[in-house]
Amino acid sequence: NAGVMQNPRHLVRRRGQEARLRCSPMKGHSHVYWYRQLPEEGLKFMVYLQKENIIDESGMPKERFSAEFPKEGPSILRIQQVVRGDSAAYFCASSPPETADSNQPQHFGDGTRLSIL
Amino acid sequence: AQSVTQPDIHITVSEGASLELRCNYSYGATPYLFWYVQSPGQGLQLLLKYFSGDTLVQGIKGFEAEFKRSQSSFNLRKPSVHWSDAAEYFCAVGAWTGNQFYFGTGTSLTVIP
Numbered sequence: 001n002a003g004v005m006q007n008p009r010h011l012v013r014r015r016g017q018e019a020r021l022r023c024s025p026m027k028g029h030s031h032v033y034w035y036r037q038l039p040e041e042g043l044k045f046m047v048y049l050q051k052e053n054i055i056d057e058s059g060m061p062k063e064r065f066s067a068e069f070p071k072e073g074p075s076i077l078r079i080q081q082v083v084r085g086d087s088a089a090y091f092c093a094s095s096p097p098e099t100a101d102s103n104q105p106q107h108f109g110d111g112t113r114l115s116i117l
Numbered sequence: 118a119q120s121v122t123q124p125d126i127h128i129t130v131s132e133g134a135s136l137e138l139r140c141n142y143s144y145g146a147t148p149y150l151f152w153y154v155q156s157p158g159q160g161l162q163l164l165l166k167y168f169s170g171d172t173l174v175q176g177i178k179g180f181e182a183e184f185k186r187s188q189s190s191f192n193l194r195k196p197s198v199h200w201s202d203a204a205e206y207f208c209a210v211g212a213w214t215g216n217q218f219y220f221g222t223g224t225s226l227t228v229i230p
Contacts, residue, residue, distance in 0.1 A: 004160075033217060033218075035218075035220075040126075040222070040223075041222055041223075042121075042123075042207055042220035042221050042222040042223050043161075043207065043209075043218075043220040044220070045217035045218065045219070048216070048217060056216075056217065059217070091160060091161070093218075105149065105166075105211070105212075106211075106218060108153075108160045108161040109160055110159055110160035111159075111160050113158075
């Protein structure tokens with residue numbers, strides 16, 4: 001059973017470009033969470049999605065950032081017109097439906113390291 | 118407000134010595150508590166978790182943690198550290214699922230021979 005898959009592992013963009021980060025949850029998982037890790041900081045929650053729905057986006061910057069989790073395909077975190085301050089590691093986690101048995105609530109991917117030139 | 122505090126930013130211990138990493142939390146409901154380890158350039162690996170029952174929980178790699186409700190703490194311990202334990206350690210609190218986790222800022226562990 002493959003874990004949470006994130007790609008790319010590393011992404012380099014120039015200021016003003018768009019960054020698209022992908023996350024494929026574990027099989028059977030319908031909940032996806034995105035976190036951002038800035039240097040020397042812990043992980044900060046950004047957004048929580050279920051299939052085709054944004055449940056909680058309280059941690060998302062109001063501008064330039066968006067997320068989706070379509071019925072088919074991976075979850076996408078999109079950053080438009082990137083700036084140097086967007087440089088960070090972005091982690092995706094997934095969890096099963098609340099009624100499912102699980103010994104681990106959120107499974108994390110290996111992250112995407114975004115660097116802005 | 119929900120939050121997690123890891124007061125030690127960086128700890129250095131000798132190989133074979135004991136280790137304790139501190140974690141204090143603030144959470145409005147009954148917390149689920151977690152410790153994760155992150156090796157450089159890697160994702161998060163769950164070391165152990167607590168949500169009820171025995172307040173001393175055992176995890177992988179010889180780690181254990183003790184939940185103390187009166188102190189709002191969930192400190193991580195290991196009796197004898199190995200060089201391979203060098204990594205970043207994160208304490209987190211949250212609901213079981215369907216909600217975000219709150220992470221501490223992490224403690225970086227260096228192990229010297």
